[in-house]
Structures are given as structure tokens and as C-alpha cells.
Amino acid sequence: MQPEAQAPDAQARGALEVAVLVSIGRHPLTGRARRADQDARGVELAMSLDKSRITLVHAGVLDEESEGALRGYLGMGFQALTLVEQPPGADVIPALASALSEAKPQLVITGERAEQGEGSGLLPYLLAERLGWPMVSGLANVEKVENGVATLLQALPRGQRRRLQVRLPAIVTVDGAASAARQSAYGPARRGEMRLAEAPAVFDEASNDWTVQAARKRPKRLKIVKAASARDRFKAAAAKAEGGGGQVLSDVTPEQGAEAIYKLLKEEAVLR
Amino acid sequence: MLETLLPILIFSALGLAVIGAWRRIRLWRQGRPSPVPILKGLAAMPRRYLVDLHHVVGRDKVMSNTHVATAGGFVLAAVLMILVHGLGLAQGVLGWALLVASAIMFVGSLFVARRRRNPPARLSKGPWMRLPKSLMAFSLSVFLITLPTVGVLPADFGSWILAVALAAVVTWGLGEMFFGMTWGGPMKHAFAGALHLAFHRRAERFGGGRSTGLKALNLDDPKVSLGVETPSDFTWNQLLGFDACVQCGRCEAVCPAFAAGQPLNPKKLIQDMVVGMTGGSDANYAGSPYPDKPVGEHHGDPHGPIVAREGKALVDAETLWSCTTCRACVEECPMMIEHVDAIVDMRRFLTLEHGNTPNKGAEVLDNLIATDNPGGFEPGSRMHWAADLNLPVMRDVKQADVLLWLGDGAFDMRNQRTLRALIKVLRGAGVDFAVLGNEERDSGDVARRLGDEATFQSLAKRNIATLSQYRFQRIVTCDPHSFHVLKNEYGELGGNYEVFHHSTYIAELYEAGRLHFAPWKGGKVTYHDPCYLGRYNGEYEAPRNVLRALGIEVAEMARSGFRSRCCGGGGGAPITDIPGKQRIPDMRMNDVKETGAELVAVGCPQCTAMLEGVVDATAEIRDIAELVADALVPESEARAQPTGEARIAIKEVAS
Ligand code: SF4
Numbered sequence: 001m002q003p004e005a006q007a008p009d010a011q012a013r014g015a016l017e018v019a020v021l022v023s024i025g026r027h028p029l030t031g032r033a034r035r036a037d038q039d040a041r042g043v044e045l046a047m048s049l050d051k052s053r054i055t056l057v058h059a060g061v062l063d064e065e066s067e068g069a070l071r072g073y074l075g076m077g078f079q080a081l082t083l084v085e086q087p088p089g090a091d092v093i094p095a096l097a098s099a100l101s102e103a104k105p106q107l108v109i110t111g112e113r114a115e116q117g118e119g120s121g122l123l124p125y126l127l128a129e130r131l132g133w134p135m136v137s138g139l140a141n142v143e144k145v146e147n148g149v150a151t152l153l154q155a156l157p158r159g160q161r162r163r164l165q166v167r168l169p170a171i172v173t174v175d176g177a178a179s180a181a182r183q184s185a186y187g188p189a190r191r192g193e194m195r196l197a198e199a200p201a202v203f204d205e206a207s208n209d210w211t212v213q214a215a216r217k218r219p220k221r222l223k224i225v226k227a228a229s230a231r232d233r234f235k236a237a238a239a240k241a242e243g244g245g246g247q248v249l250s251d252v253t254p255e256q257g258a259e260a261i262y263k264l265l266k267e268e269a270v271l272r
Numbered sequence: 273m274l275e276t277l278l279p280i281l282i283f284s285a286l287g288l289a290v291i292g293a294w295r296r297i298r299l300w301r302q303g304r305p306s307p308v309p310i311l312k313g314l315a316a317m318p319r320r321y322l323v324d325l326h327h328v329v330g331r332d333k334v335m336s337n338t339h340v341a342t343a344g345g346f347v348l349a350a351v352l353m354i355l356v357h358g359l360g361l362a363q364g365v366l367g368w369a370l371l372v373a374s375a376i377m378f379v380g381s382l383f384v385a386r387r388r389r390n391p392p393a394r395l396s397k398g399p400w401m402r403l404p405k406s407l408m409a410f411s412l413s414v415f416l417i418t419l420p421t422v423g424v425l426p427a428d429f430g431s432w433i434l435a436v437a438l439a440a441v442v443t444w445g446l447g448e449m450f451f452g453m454t455w456g457g458p459m460k461h462a463f464a465g466a467l468h469l470a471f472h473r474r475a476e477r478f479g480g481g482r483s484t485g486l487k488a489l490n491l492d493d494p495k496v497s498l499g500v501e502t503p504s505d506f507t508w509n510q511l512l513g514f515d516a517c518v519q520c521g522r523c524e525a526v527c528p529a530f531a532a533g534q535p536l537n538p539k540k541l542i543q544d545m546v547v548g549m550t551g552g553s554d555a556n557y558a559g560s561p562y563p564d565k566p567v568g569e570h571h572g573d574p575h576g577p578i579v580a581r582e583g584k585a586l587v588d589a590e591t592l593w594s595c596t597t598c599r600a601c602v603e604e605c606p607m608m609i610e611h612v613d614a615i616v617d618m619r620r621f622l623t624l625e626h627g628n629t630p631n632k633g634a635e636v637l638d639n640l641i642a643t644d645n646p647g648g649f650e651p652g653s654r655m656h657w658a659a660d661l662n663l664p665v666m667r668d669v670k671q672a673d674v675l676l677w678l679g680d681g682a683f684d685m686r687n688q689r690t691l692r693a694l695i696k697v698l699r700g701a702g703v704d705f706a707v708l709g710n711e712e713r714d715s716g717d718v719a720r721r722l723g724d725e726a727t728f729q730s731l732a733k734r735n736i737a738t739l740s741q742y743r744f745q746r747i748v749t750c751d752p753h754s755f756h757v758l759k760n761e762y763g764e765l766g767g768n769y770e771v772f773h774h775s776t777y778i779a780e781l782y783e784a785g786r787l788h789f790a791p792w793k794g795g796k797v798t799y800h801d802p803c804y805l806g807r808y809n810g811e812y813e814a815p816r817n818v819l820r821a822l823g824i825e826v827a828e829m830a831r832s833g834f835r836s837r838c839c840g841g842g843g844g845a846p847i848t849d850i851p852g853k854q855r856i857p858d859m860r861m862n863d864v865k866e867t868g869a870e871l872v873a874v875g876c877p878q879c880t881a882m883l884e885g886v887v888d889a890t891a892e893i894r895d896i897a898e899l900v901a902d903a904l905v906p907e908s909e910a911r912a913q914p915t916g917e918a919r920i921a922i923k924e925v926a927s
């Protein structure tokens with residue numbers, strides 16, 4: 001983004017190694033496999049970085065459907081994609097962790113959550129925990145990388161932004177606030193190469209006991225606005241969510257924090 | 273002196289011409305291979321020139337006669353001159369024939385000169401302005417040097433000064449006509465044009481045929497780069513075609529994008545391709561530029577990119593994306609150059625290799641890939657508009673006389689009115705029809721014209737597979753784009769159908785006595801020819817016949833029939849949306865206004881959408897199907913209560 005600011009750094013340490021974790025997306029209407037929207041935005045973010053060397057990494061099954069989706073990422077202008085092949089039902093976190101600790105990228109970018117499968121959004125956290133790297137969520141942009149420190153722009157609700165600095169290596173995730181992905185071109189997509197990488201396959205034991213069903217749209221909590229005029233209604237609609245009933249806990253022990261959360265979940269009838 | 277000089281002059285000019293021809297042919301051969309029957313083509317060339325080309329040129333009578341005189345005179349004079357002066361065969365009638373030929377050519381060149389006095393804006397200037405003088409120099413000098421040969425003047429007539437002067441003029445004439453023909457002068461068009469006619473990529477166009485479907489791109493080899501990136505990626509006969517351009521500007525005069533001030537001029541585009549083929553800059557181009565793009569800033573070479581990823585190369589991408597693929601330029605071009613093919617070839621590269629389809633292009637293509645319709649609607653909701661109509665669906669009935677192809681207009685509330693009207697008409701005529709329902713997909717028209725051949729072929733192949741499961745006599749559709757693609761572009765991929773535009777089908781039903789209309793009570797009506805029905809498929813009459821059957825006298829617009837002006841909606845132009853100074857549909861509604869019509873009948877969902885988008889329009893826009901549905905009366909009623917002149921005959925019989 002800022003070539004001047006970055007030039008000395010890039011010269012000093014060569015190109016910035018970036019890995020983007022990409023998953024198989026699922027079109028919300030037709031369920032067809034595609035590039036996952038957030039992951040593709042992650043790729044776009046990586047491509048906007050000055051002097052970066054980008055590796056695309058996917059861990060999973062390679063079949064006709066997933067290949068089409070993965071080629072969608074290649075069509076953004078890549079010659080190859082690293083494919084950590086995993087059997088169906090495998091837990092991809094150990095595999096990704098081993099691939100990443102081997103490749104040693106400075107920055108790992110990925111989407112907030114997958115469009116299918118568990119889609120829990122936990123992968124970046126678990127990966128960060130395993131690698132011992134910091135992790136920042138909800139990025140709108142990476143402003144610069146200098147002397148091993150990245151300046152990030154994090155997106156907050158209602159268009160607010162927060163500038164953060166993080167020491168690399170780090171994992172960052174992007175959501176809809178990052179720039180939309182560029183068009184995927186058919187020619188490069190089908191010419192691109194899938195480079196197979198070896199990694200241990202660890203079966204996800206827990207998933208055996210699960211019943212999986214299609215997700216439904218979560219009901220939204222209704223906000224009841226008693227407003228006399230259109231102006232009031234507009235203000236109510238545009239107002240910041242007010243944490244009226246909440247409390248900010250700082251400098252508390254983990255136990256106290258956990259207790260407070262547990263209490264809240266009880267109150268909200270999430271836990272019974 | 274002249275007797276010795278002339279053979280030398282003539283044969284050196286011929287020799288240079290041959291060298292030039294060889295160099296020119298080498299330029300063309302930089303292109304990709306394209307197999308054409310060489311000998312058959314050469315044999316067919318005179319007929320293609322005399323009949324097909326002059327059919328187009330003959331739309332301008334004066335110019336056509338001028339060309340016959342000048343070109344005919346020249347060819348004759350050139351041959352005779354070689355015989356008489358080159359080989360010294362002056363005996364008898366040959367010399368006299370040469371006199372006549374050069375005189376005819378001279379008369380022709382006078383007309384060329386007259387036209388060049390105040391040339392219309394569409395004509396190129398520059399070297400073309402000297403052409404009438406060169407033509408005169410050639411014809412007049414040949415005439416004069418032949419006079420002594422046939423004995424009208426004594427052989428030693430005049431002084432040596434006169435002889436030198438004459439020799440100089442002969443040299444000029446020979447230079448322009450023989451040397452210039454193959455070395456890039458204005459006369460190049462004769463040499464390249466003749467061969468272009470012989471080796472045309474669409475030989476079907478000659479002899480009154482029609483060939484308008486885009487040619488499929490071979491997607492089998494994943495290694496090759498797709499589409500046209502550099503001038504040498506065109507096929508050799510496309511390059512030859514570009515070289516044949518006479519810069520007459522007829523294409524420019526009819527191009528809607530040029531008129532709207534968008535950065536496109538088909539003539540300049542063809543000239544740019546010639547610049548690319550030979551290498552250099554466009555600084556010498558002497559015609560109207562692309563609106564708002566000064567000449568001299570672009571340059572190219574045969575193996576360099578046509579469109580740069582960044583900065584400037586030969587052509588800017590927005591020039592290519594301005595085209596509505598209306599084919600008006602191709603229809604007008606006396607040299608039968610295929611502008612639309614070239615534009616789509618270059619778009620293919622931009623979309624398939626660069627991934628650079630502007631504005632909404634990428635989104636539309638993604639939608640087509642994910643949902644089989646450009647709007648990204650849930651494919652299962654395709655039939656929601658017809659929930660109350662109880663339409664027979666092919667999956668249930670398996671066969672029907674008519675397969676009604678709905679098109680993506682099924683998702684559009686405006687077009688749904690047209691579709692409902694069409695259903696009413698079909699039911700009124702008792703037609704046995706069925707629809708594909710949710711099994712239908714976009715025809716691939718817009719993907720193909722946006723350059724995404726891969727998505728087009730994927731959609732087309734799946735549609736063909738679906739269609740192959742059912743039995744039907746014919747396909748009827750109210751969308752000329754689907755009509756064209758199903759009829760002319762699916763064949764190459766294995767889908768051959770009898771396809772009817774709804775206007776043609778309604779005209780047929782009416783003629784068969786299956787439809788009865790109440791007389792027209794509305795005001796003045798004009799009709800807008802959709803490009804993909806008219807120029808692409810030659811259907812100008814059926815819609816007019818239907819309107820006549822409704823009792824409507826069509827008040828024609830100045831530009832109608834094969835000269836109809838595009839609505840601006842084709843070729844993905846509303847999606848790529850390149851800004852200009854005015855909008856194409858506004859210009860078209862102005863044409864409507866000039867006729868004083870209160871209503872404009874259309875036959876295309878895209879035209880409807882574009883023309884209805886015009887603010888403060890003076891006329892209402894109705895699809896032919898809607899007009900027919902409104903006028904429909906049951907047969908019993910039509911017999912019992914004849915209400916208009918159209919049915920008076922029936923009244924007399926009945927009473
Ligand atoms: S392309 Fe055809 S119509 Fe256009 S200027 Fe050239 S010869 Fe004339």
C-alpha cells in the first residue's frame with residue numbers, strides 16, 4: 001500500500017512472506033462450491049500488500065467440486081496453490097499448523113469463518129494457539145509492515161475502524177469489511193498448479209458424536225422502538241448499540257471473568 | 273523516348289508491386305492459422321465482388337456508379353496498358369480499348385474528386401485526399417500516351433519537355449496504383465479487399481446467406497492463452513480483412529456507441545488493428561478519432577499487447593467494452609469486415625485471461641456461474657411469476673408442439689407482463705406448448721458477449737442436455753437474444769433446433785386463422801427492430817405483419833429495418849456501462865419522437881427495459897405480444913360481432 005514506507009523494510013528482509021488459508025465456499029442460494037467470499041477477500045488483501053510473496057494454502061479433500069472452487073482462487077492470478085491433502089472428516093488444524101510451521105510465513109490471512117462444514121470460526125484461534133502467534137480478527141486492511149511489525153486496520157461495527165499494531169508472525173482474519181475480491185479469470189485458473197504437501201491426518205474424533213443439520217437463519221432479537229416521529233425512529237435505527245446492561249471487567253482474575261460470563265449466560269438462558 | 277521508357281516504368285512498378293504484395297502477405301501470415309479453401313475462394317472472388325460487395329455499395333447509388341467506373345476502368349486500363357505499352361502489342365483494337373478504359377476511369381475519378389471536395393465527417397482525409405488526383409493522373413496520362421500509339425497524334429508529337437512531363441505523371445499514376453496498392457497506400461484496399469473476399473472467414477455471407485453466430489473458442493487445451501491478446505493472435509484472414517478497410521466510415525456513421533460519445537469508432541478500431549499488424553503508432557490516422565481520445569498516443573506491434581494492463585497500448589479496454597454488438601457496422605461495411613468478431617475476440621482475452629470485465633461484469637458472470645442467471649436469483653424461483661398460470665412443464669408432459677423458452681426475463685417484473693401476454697396468445701390460439709420451468713438456464717448470450725466463452729459453453733451444454741430429454745417441434749421465445757443463441761450458436765456445440773421469435777410465430781398463427789383481433793383503436797405506432805432479430809436474423813417482416821394484422825399502420829422511423837439503431841442493451845453494454853455524452857436509448861426514443869408515434873412496439877425484453885428507462889419519453893413501450901393479447905377476441909365473438917373493417921368480409925358472409 002505504501003511503497004515508500006515499506007521499501008527499506010522490504011530491502012532489508014526481502015519480500016514479506018504471506019500465507020492465505022483458503023477454503024471451499026458454498027453459494028448461499030444454490031449450494032454450489034465456489035471461492036469462499038471472505039477467504040477470497042483475504043487473498044485480495046494479500047495481493048494489495050506491497051512486495052509480498054503469497055502462498056495459497058488449502059487443507060482438505062481434492063475432488064471435482066473442490067478443485068473447481070480452488071481454481072477460483074488461482075484465477076485471481078496465481079501459478080500454484082499448496083494443497084495439504086486430508087481425508088474427509090479429518091481435523092485440518094494439526095495439518096495446517098505443521099504446514100505453516102514448516103513454511104514459516106510472517107503473516108497468515110484467512111476468512112472469519114468457513115461457508116460450510118463446522119463454520120465455527122474457531123480455526124484461526126486454534127491455529128494461533130497452537131503456533132503461539134498473536135491473532136487479530138475482522139481486518140479491513142493491512143496498512144503497512146515495518147521492521148516485523150504490522151499496522152492493521154480493524155473493522156468495528158457501524159463503519160468504525162481501530163488501528164492496531166501487531167508483531168509478526170501473526171494470524172489475521174478478514175470479513176466483509178475488507179475489499180471485495182477481484183474477478184477470477186478462467187485461463188489462469190485452469191492453468192494453475194496444485195502442489196501437494198504432506199501433513200499428518202488426524203481424525204476429528206469429536207465429530208463422530210455430532211448430528212449435522214442444515215443451518216437456519218438465526219432469529220433476530222426484535223428491538224422495540226417507541227418513537228413519536230420519523231426522526232426518532234431514524235435515530236434509534238442509526239444509534240450505536242448501547243451496552244446499557246453490560247459491564248466492563250478489567251484487571252480481574254480469569255476465574256472472576258469466567259464467573260461473570262457464566263452468570264450472564266445463565267441470565268440470558270443460553271445455559272440452563 | 274516514351275516508347276523505351278514506358279515498358280521500363282510499367283515493369284518496375286509491377287515488380288515493386290509484387291515485392292510489396294509479398295511483404296504484405298507476410299504481415300497477414302503473422303496471424304493464427306485459419307483453414308479456407310484457397311482455390312475455391314479465388315474462383316468465387318469475382319462473383320463476391322460484383323454481386324455481394326456491390327449489393328452493399330449500391331445502397332449509395334452515386335458512389336456505387338463512381339466505383340464501377342473507376343475500378344472497372346482501372347482494371348481494364350491496367351491490363352491493356354501492360355499489353356499495349358509494356359509488351360508493345362499496339363496493333364488494332366487494343367489501343368482503342370485502352371483509350372476507352374482510361375476515359376471511363378477518368379470520368380469515375382472526376383466523381384471521386386467531387387465527393388472529396390466537401391467530404392462528410394465519416395471519410396478519412398490524409399492520403400485519401402490525394403487519391404482522386406492520383407486516379408486522374410493515371411487515367412489522363414495513360415489516355416494521352418495512347419493517343420500517338422493508335423495514330424491519332426503523330427508519334428513525334430510535342431517536344432521532349434512534354435514527353436518528360438508526361439513520363440512524370442505516368443510515374444505518379446503508376447506509383448499510386450501499382451506500388452501504393454501493396455505498400456500501404458489508399459489503393460491497398462483493392463489488393464487486400466480482393467483477397468479478403470476470396471478468403472473470408474464467413475463464406476456463408478456471400479450469395480445472400482447469413483452468418484452471424486460467434487465462432488466457438490476451443491477450450492480443450494489448457495496450455496493455450498484464450499482470446500486475442502496481440503494482433504498476431506487474430507487469424508490471418510482476420511488481419512487480411514482489417515487491411516481491406518477503405519476508411520469509408522460507413523460503420524462510424526451508424527455506430528450507436530460513437531454517436532453517444534462513448535470511446536469507440538469501429539473504423540478507427542479496424543485501423544488500429546492495421547497499425548498493430550504493421551507496428552507503429554496511430555499518429556497517421558486521418559479520420560474521426562475515438563470520442564475524446566486524441567490520436568497519436570497509442571501504439572502497438574504485432575506481438576505486443578493490444579490492451580495494456582496498465583497505461584496505454586494499442587486500444588483502451590473501454591473502447592472494446594463500449595460496443596453493443598449491434599452489428600450495424602458489419603451490415604454497412606462494403607468490405608464485409610467483421611468488427612464484432614474482432615471485438616469479442618479481444619474481450620475474450622480480457623475476461624478469460626486478465627479477469628478484467630468492467631463494472632458489473634464480474635458480478636454478472638459470477639451469478640451466471642453460481643445461479644445460472646445473471647441477476648443471481650434463486651434458480652428455483654424462476655417460475656414464481658407464473659404460479660397462477662398452471663403452465664405445462666416439460667418434466668411432466670415430456671413432449672409438446674412448442675417449447676416456450678422464457679429467458680431470464682422470467683425474473684424481471686416488466687418482462688413478466690410480456691410473458692403473461694404471450695401465454696394468453698398461445699392459449700387463445702390453442703397451441704400445445706410447455707416450458708422447461710426451473711430446468712431452464714440463461715442461454716449464455718450475455719456471458720459470451722462479455723467474453724466469457726467458458727461460462728457460455730457450460731450453460732449451452734447443460735441447456736442442450738436438458739433439451740435433448742424432451743420432444744418438441746420448435747422453440748418459441750420472446751427474447752431475440754435467446755433466439756439467436758439457440759438458433760445460431762448452439763449448433764456448433766451440438767444443439768440444432770427450429771427456433772421462432774414470438775412475432776414470427778404469432779404471424780404464422782394469424783395466417784393460419786387461429787387468432788382473431790379486435791381493430792386497433794389507439795394512436796400512431798412505430799416499431800423498433802431489435803438488432804438480434806433484424807440484423808442478426810433477417811426478420812424484419814413478421815413483426816410488421818403482426819402489427820398490420822392488428823390494424824396498425826406502422827409509422828417507420830428514419831432508421832428502421834436493417835438500419836435500425838440499437839437500443840443500447842446488447843452485448844452486455846448496460847453491464848459494462850462505459851460512460852459517454854448521451855445515452856443510446858435516449859437517442860432511440862428521440863427517433864421515436866420524430867415519427868410522432870404515441871406507442872412504440874418492441875419485440876425484445878432488453879429493448880423494453882432500455883427504452884422504458886428513458887425519462888420523459890413521448891411514447892409508451894409495448895411488446896408485440898402485449899398488443900396482440902390486448903386485441904385478442906375469441907373466434908366465436910369475432911364471427912358474431914364484427915367490429916372493424918378487418919372483419920367486414922366475415923360479416924357479409926355471416927348475414
Ligand atoms: S470498416 Fe468497413 S465500413 Fe468501416 S471504414 Fe472500413 S470499409 Fe468502411
Ligand code: SF4
Pocket residue numbers: 523526527528529530536537538594595596597598599600601602611612
Ligand atoms: S456492433 Fe454496433 S456498437 Fe459495436 S462497433 Fe459496430 S456499430 Fe458500434
